[in-house]
Amino acid sequence: MAEASEMRRRKEPKWLQAAKARGGVSETGDFLSRALSRAGVLPPQEAERAIREGRVAVDGKVVKVVVAPLEDGAVVELDGDRVDVRPSTRVLAFHKPKGLIVDARDPEGVGTVFERLHELLPTELRGYGWLAVGRLDRDTTGLLFFTNDERFVAHATDPDTKLPKRYVATVSGKISDVKLERLREGVDLGDFESQPAAAERRGLDQVVLTLTEGKFHQVKRMLGAVGLATLELHREAVGEYVIDVPVDSLRELRDDEIEELLGYQPRQR
Numbered sequence: 001m002a003e004a005s006e007m008r009r010r011k012e013p014k015w016l017q018a019a020k021a022r023g024g025v026s027e028t029g030d031f032l033s034r035a036l037s038r039a040g041v042l043p044p045q046e047a048e049r050a051i052r053e054g055r056v057a058v059d060g061k062v063v064k065v066v067v068a069p070l071e072d073g074a075v076v077e078l079d080g081d082r083v084d085v086r087p088s089t090r091v092l093a094f095h096k097p098k099g100l101i102v103d104a105r106d107p108e109g110v111g112t113v114f115e116r117l118h119e120l121l122p123t124e125l126r127g128y129g130w131l132a133v134g135r136l137d138r139d140t141t142g143l144l145f146f147t148n149d150e151r152f153v154a155h156a157t158d159p160d161t162k163l164p165k166r167y168v169a170t171v172s173g174k175i176s177d178v179k180l181e182r183l184r185e186g187v188d189l190g191d192f193e194s195q196p197a198a199a200e201r202r203g204l205d206q207v208v209l210t211l212t213e214g215k216f217h218q219v220k221r222m223l224g225a226v227g228l229a230t231l232e233l234h235r236e237a238v239g240e241y242v243i244d245v246p247v248d249s250l251r252e253l254r255d256d257e258i259e260e261l262l263g264y265q266p267r268q269r
Contacts (some may be wrong), residue, residue, distance in 0.1 A: 037129030
């Protein structure tokens with residue numbers, strides 16, 4: 001839990017970390033630029049620019065501080081027009097292809113999931129600030145969620161939630177019952193011991209692993225620890241949601257899917 005919190009803190013922009021250190025922004029409260037991007041009014045950088053340019057007013061007064069606290073019920077205007085900043089939860093399911101990385105920039109120049117997301121987003125969803133929910137390696141394919149809701153990120157990635165993630169690994173090496181049982185019991189990986197996982201054989205060369213945690217290269221490391229080398233890795237399901245979109249495409253989940261399949265109560269639109 002502490003590791004996940006530290007990772008989220010490091011991803012925050014430095015101005016936000018500084019504001020929180022000064023006590024100007026609470027961990028649970030909202031602030032102006034985030035409210036605008038969370039509600040889909042403007043994406044993060046555009047929201048920050050609009051605020052600094054004096055284009056945003058709160059309760060009739062121009063506010064130029066990006067992290068200005070925003071109280072519930074405050075009236076927010078952009079360029080003189082009232083905008084709705086009530087929070088809502090949006091979740092996108094993306095079928096990640098090989099090659100893309102889950103990061104803001106790709107030093108190898110192949111591309112990032114955020115660049116691809118921008119190309120795929122319909123016009124009505126381009127105002128949001130999107131967060132990737134967890135990570136997949138460059139060569140791993142399959143289900144990756146994007147959301148505008150930080151609480152959903154925590155729900156989906158915190159091991160305490162025990163939200164299962166199902167992976168299909170194509171491997172080299174003999175898939176024996178002994179190896180599968182070791183995976184089910186938990187494997188000592190040196191720096192940590194994996195929690196028990198559901199492990200099944202699929203066909204001649206595939207292992208299906210279902211985890212409730214997700215540490216760095218965990219699936220590949222677990223398989224390697226029992227003598228199976230991972231040739232291909234695909235995430236096919238999270239919770240009760242099984243990926244149902246073609247490769248390199250996305251769709252938005254309905255509120256009932258978020259609640260029933262992922263166990264999260266979405267903020268209502």
